[in-house]
Amino acid sequence: MKRMLPTLAVPVGVVAIILLLVVPVPAWLLDLLIIVNILFALVILLTTMFVKKPLDFSVFPSLLLVATLFRLGLNVASTRLVLGEGYAGQVIQAFGHVAVGGSLIIGAVVFLILVVIQFVVVTKGAERVAEVGARFTLDAMPGKQMAIDADLNAGLITEEQARARRAEVSAEADFYGAMDGSSKFVKGDAIAGIVIILINIVGGIAIGMLQNGLGIEEALNTYALLTIGDGLVTQIPALLMAVSTGMIVTRSNAEADMGTATQSQLAQSQLALLIAGCAAIVMAFIPGMPVLPFLIVGGLLIVSSRRIVRGQKAAAAAEAAAAAAPATTATETTEDLLEQMRVHALEIQLAPDLVDLVSGAADDLLARVRALRRRTALDLGMVLPPVRTRDSVDLPPSTYAIRLAGVEVARGIAPAGRVLALGDALDTLPGTATVEPVFGLPGKWIPGEMRHGAELTGATVIDRGSVIVTHLNSVITANAARLLSREDVRMLTDHVKQSSPAAVDELVPGLLSLADVHRVLQGLLAERVPINDLPRIYEALAVRAKLSPDAEGLVEAARVALGPVVVAPHLEGRLLRILMIEPALEQHLLESLRPSELGTQIVLDPTRLEAVMASLKSALDTAQQQGHSPVLVCAPALRAAVRRMVAPQTGGLPVLSYTEVTSADADIETVGVVRALDPIPA
Template sequence: MKARDLSVLLGVILIIIMLVIPLPGWLLSILILCNISLALIVILVSMNTQEALQFSIFPSLLLLLTLFRLGLNVSTTRSILSKADAGGVIDTFGSFVIGNSPLVGFVVFVILVIIQFLVITKGSERVSEVAARFTLDAMPGKQMSIDADLNAGLITEQQAKERREKVENEADFHGAMDGASKFVKGDAIAGIIIVLINIIFGLIIGMVQMDFTFMEAVNTYMRLTVGDGLVSQMPALLIATATGIVVTKTTTTGNLGSDVSGQLLQYPKLLFIAAGTIFLLGLTPINFFLTTAIAACLGLGGFALLQQMNTPEEPDVEEEEQMESSSMKSSENVIDLLNMDPIEFEFGYALIPLVDADQGGDLLDRVVMIRRQLAIELGIVVPVVRIRDNIQLEPNAYRLKIKGNEVASGELLLDHYLAMGPDMDDDTIDGIDTNEPAFGLPAKWISEEDKDEAELAGFTVVDPPSVVSTHMTEVIKQHAHSLLGRQETKQLIDHLSESYPILAEEVTPEPLSVGDVQKVLAKLLRESISIRNLPVIFETLADFGRMTNDTELLAEYVRQALSSQITKQYVGEDSKLNVITVSGKVEKLIAESIQQTEYGNYLALDPQSQETIVTTIHEEAEKLSLQEETPIVLCSPAIRMYLKQLLERFLPHVAVLSYNELEANVNVQSVGVVNVA
């Protein structure tokens, strides 16, 4: 056991000894001085703490110090009544205060006790009671605020845990202070009673047992009683004041000394008003020289504060270097390096005008519009895009990163326009051959002089900011499923619960966890299905979530529930849809090749059949692409997800729909059939 821990235990044992065993005067003097020292330390610590929890041991310490002081009172009372002597400290205090008038000393002592009991102790007790009540009442609101910040992604799980612990500790502390303040009140009452006992019984014992005259008994026992009361009430007064400081401390950035000096003297001009008022008082019969001196001190203090406020503080170079060095060495700084931005846009130095508003760049505004557009189209909140320049890139190059991995790149010529058209072999328009970055179409970079001519020739002409914003939009759409994690899913669920609380509670956390819901939503986003209609999605999950926990199968049920949305996404106003259908033979082959395992179902199709199916669909999809139509494969619901899994690696842009995902009024036209030999 450490020496400090052992000293506390020995101190408690000493208190018990004082209550039973008489102590010599010299030892009482030592203990009295220790009591005063401890009280001074407590009040100084309470003044230098920035918040109450930094002195969280104070309620227990208050109990121990009160018990120690009462033990001293018992020992000194025993010594006063039995020996008419309680050590040099008490005798010196009594003689100094009483002087030649025991009555005056007694009155001084009574005033001190009244101040402690009626002012400081009473106020501290009331403040402790109110603080404890308001802290407990505010606890649920603080917990909800922490949960809201956690759900919004403003704080981490560890930070939320620390904040919750702080809220609980505050409630425990103020509850303990409410009880501990009662000890201070009881100590003041006990001090008054002990003084009366010492005086009354001291006079009786002095005149009966020790043959003192009445005046000798009064002088002796009044001196010792007042001295004992002072040496016990002075620490009690300090402890009561410390209690009031701790329970009245509000949230500040400094200790009591800095707060008082900083806030009391924050308006130096008011010192001039105070100085003028004191000077005017000197014109009355009050001492003119005294008031003038005080007014001069106030005026000089105000002038000095004004000079200090008008003089800018020069930063301490050495201190800044030390802080920077310690910051780089701290473990927290290293942990911050692990943070990764969900979306990053990096560009070469030649593309700085894209983002510089002073040079007419509006890319930042375009990114805001992209996030709003994708929220409407896909139903997700796209994370903030971190935009930064990178000198390691080519001057005109840029690249997009998703969670630290490069997913797209391109080049821009800021003084050119990108021209795209059906016939890029047309030599009438001069330009630099390239590919449009978003869709890979052939294009040309043309000068501003050729812009009007290209538009007249039927080319689509786009400025560089539109090129990069379109590219960014398409890339984020393609990777939307990877941007939707559990944290983002929890935010969507919380948003849904504001309008549909019963629906959200019926789905999560039972029968589906947040991770299960995230997998279903990511599956939809992977196939470019918007998840904005969360009520319909959660209605389906509530219906089928208790039947199966297979997220792949649940995603299929959700797709069928979103049939009107999917139909509107792929079918035009004429309600006509050209598709590639799957023959019954292929559907039977796929259905028979589905393997069921405890970890889920997967398609185990022989390589030759896979190649035939993929090749046939690829040929038919190219025909539809030449007609500027979206290639769509239509099949039965039983095999849809397995066929999509087969095509996802080779033909990711081919949409695979089932009959149940189209409304009955759609005019389906088969332009090709997938078959095997």
């Protein structure tokens, strides 16, 4: 029964409100319901102040509707008592006689002031903010979804975290859409309050004069004063709900409740408090002004500013003491020197002002790098070496560098206190223009506190850690072959031997050495083919190695065994768009194949080669202009040589063989043909 109570509370309450509209209630019960209404509105207002983000109070739009219906039910019940009995309980009596001193004029003025505050100021502003927030939240949804996908692809978050963040984005859009609609309830409630009080005054005067034989003045004192009290009783909680609406739609995501955030942010500037305190003291000496209140407030502001100064000096002294603390010195051993001499496979260097990125928190750079290593292991089938992260005084401020085997291969910036906004409408945002280092998108480093505002404009906002890890992931993917060491191959082979001993025993070391296997796996990674399925790769290598230990042939045999895996990244659903080579040209290329130390090469005269490349680039440009990302398909014997020929000039255009394409069981669409342009001699 206790578990069913929360489930049944709201439905039962709504049914009771509906009954309140049609069933008369006694005055004592009306007093109780009015008190519940006021306290309910107060609890909602206080709750909106203590939540850290609007989604923490996602039930607010529904509560707003229920509260509005409740107030309207109370209006109907109180009207029935006021007009029928001339008495509507002690609460309305108190508001009508005590709160406004029993004066009809004062009560009417107070009521109108409350209506103006609610309708013109609070409700109008909240309605506009809710409308704009709903529009910008919906516009920003695609960018937020792309940011989640980018974090997932970079290994920064798991599938469960990605689903949770997508659900949060969807819930945020639903919340602001609901707030846009529910703000109309508040506006309608204010209008209904005015109409109801006018109807009650007219009805009360008519009943008093026509039915009860009262004079106009006595009827006004009896019925109009109770009506004013009834209006005040309902308008006060209505005003609280209107303020709650404005509070919830103007809150941005924060790390603390409203009170804590307000205190920390108002105390940012000691000078602002000092100037305000001095201004208050000066105003105390203006003739006719009350001296004591101004002096008290000014003194409090000056004392607060001095406390802020002392706090800042204490924090600065603590930082200086920590920086000046001498490090524990120890005798430098040979092992220490050898460790310093060791070249790390992968390294991130940070400028001194970026060391806060490795603070040790759960979401810092080190945690993201660990997640990236796990993601790379699952996607590529290789275990990344540990990524060393250290500071470097040689780097300019806000700069990071990625080093591979001791050589810098990438560099970027990640200013402290800033986030990267990507989008088309960034001109209105303050910050430093930049170019995103991986995809080359235009962006702007904006202050961190502008994050929510940037998202409302539709921009995709990425924090500094995500920028660095995405850049690192790009470097790892492009250099995976270099990062795979001989020791890694040995560990992978030992692991495969535990589950597929026959595949390993037949291949290593009987047919191929560990070095030969290493070279094959590097060849696969160089073309971004994952090596997760090592048992299948080893079985294919064992079959091919019995015919020839040629490295190029071994790589092609492994690719054929992994055919569907090789083709999968290039599919659009089940469709594979391809560029083909003209049959006559393909035959001519086969005849032009020559062996070399680096594998087979296609030997063409410069004029013919230039013509072929021009035709390929033209076909590729045409396909890309149509929004396609095709692959080049050729005969298996040509594939490796064609890739060496076209990759440097086409930005790494994928080259697949007919065997790989047909093994994927995909729908194929030819979007271009590579020709020789000039006739090929027979």
